Amino acid sequence: MPKERLVIAKKVATQVHATEAAIDAAIAKLGELVTLLPEAQAAAKLSPVASDASFGYLHLAIAGLFDGRTNMVALHNELSSVKDKMGLRNVVVGNGDLGKLLPNRGQVAEADAAPLIDQARAA
Numbered sequence: 001m002p003k004e005r006l007v008i009a010k011k012v013a014t015q016v017h018a019t020e021a022a023i024d025a026a027i028a029k030l031g032e033l034v035t036l037l038p039e040a041q042a043a044a045k046l047s048p049v050a051s052d053a054s055f056g057y058l059h060l061a062i063a064g065l066f067d068g069r070t071n072m073v074a075l076h077n078e079l080s081s082v083k084d085k086m087g088l089r090n091v092v093v094g095n096g097d098l099g100k101l102l103p104n105r106g107q108v109a110e111a112d113a114a115p116l117i118d119q120a121r122a123a
Contacts, residue, residue, distance in 0.1 A: 002087055002088075005086050005087065005088060006088060006091065006093065009083050009086065009088055009091075009093045010093045012079060012093075013079075013093040016072070016075065016076050016079060019072060020069070020072050020073070020076065023065060023068055023069045023072060024069070026065055027062070027065050027066070027069065030058070030061060030062050030065060033058065034058065034062070037051070037054065037055065037058060
């Protein structure tokens with residue numbers, strides 16, 4: 001059962017990380033649009049009044065993505081808690097979590113077969 005749980009945890013972690021990366025990429029794309037819209041408005045010699053609604057929708061889109069990002073991070077943390085309850089407390093699954101502090105003798109279970117990290121020896 002622990003092996004099966006590890007496989008499932010890896011699959012979920014991989015999807016969570018991919019979703020987080022997609023949201024960050026979407027935020028970056030919106031950042032490009034934030035720069036482009038005022039430049040386009042000025043180049044087209046449009047009054048701010050003419051494009052005010054567009055900027056309002058852009059604001060809502062950005063706010064929505066940042067809310068989504070915050071919720072994904074909360075989900076990530078909650079799933080980490082579930083992982084611990086599944087008996088995988090000392091195992092880091094997925095990718096992107098290697099910067100987190102691990103308990104002593106923590107095992108890293110990366111998709112790329114990362115090495116075992118023994119913090120007692122690393123310190």
